[in-house]
Amino acid sequence: MELLTSSPGILAVGLNGTGYYIHWGFIQMSLANLIVILLMLTVFVAALVVPFPGHRDDR
Amino acid sequence: MSAPPTGRSWTGATRDRLVSALPPDQLLPDTQPAYVASWIYVFGVATLAALVMIIASGTVLAIGGLHWWHTTAVGHFVNSLHLWSVELFFFVMVIHLWGKFWMAAWRGRRLLTWVTGVLALLLSIGTAFTGYLVQTNFDSQWIATQAKDGINSTGVGAFWNVLNVGQMLLWHIVLLPLIVGVLAVVHIVMVRLRGVVPPIGIGTDGEPTSDPKAFR
Structure with missing residues (x-):
């Protein structure tokens, strides 16, 4: 994975290289997919525990 | 002249059924039960918002055509908008699924x-x-x-x-x-x-x- 800068202050990630894969027994998964799944789990748990703004108990 | 009878024609009967099944305050409510005040209830409408973005960006791609989305900067942008709307769509839809499943x-x-x-x-x-x-x-x-x-x-x-x-x-x-x-x-x-x-x-x-x- 390569970091590219096209102009000052703008950072992009080059996706033209070979993907990095996780091997766990018969399970193979790209690192990108693993990161997305972990992000989804994080957002799911956060949605359950983070208080909802503007909620009044009398409603 | 008396008012025409309602429910006799198929249009009248359909209207009566629709209004009775979905009165306006139920179709577009402005309040929700207290238990809806949780972030886990947000992911359904987030999925819908992403779907609207997908359809809108896809419509623009269809208007511009493949030469446009491959060769112009705006075309590239709308192409990326379409892709990332889909990524977000599945991201929030699966969290919506988990919430509703559990x-x-x-x-x-x-x-x-x-x-x-x-x-x-x-x-x-x-x-x-x-x-x-x-x-x-x-x-x-x-x-x-x-x-x-x-x-x-x-x-x-x-x-x-x-x-x-x-x-x-x-x-x-x-x-x-x-x-x-x-x-x-x-x-x-x-x-x-x-x-x-x-x-x-x-x-x-x-x-x-x-x-x-x-x-x-």
């Missing part, structure tokens, strides 16, 4: 709501796969040649040819989005008809209850 959202005569959601997810995956096939670049050619073996092994390849870009394009921009759109509308109407499912063990008034209906 609260057994099919309870309280909400089976059709659940089933239309499941079908919308499956059809969306199919729509996204055909999207891979119509990028009109080396990536889509590679994916098509890989996919054809899998599709042919099922026998479906005889009439559903992933190497046929024209066929896949029409499935991607007409047939599958039409079905997903109809399913999404039915899904949302069912949510409005039956209401948002309360948490397990909570009654429709938002208070804990031992009523068996709150558990099945």
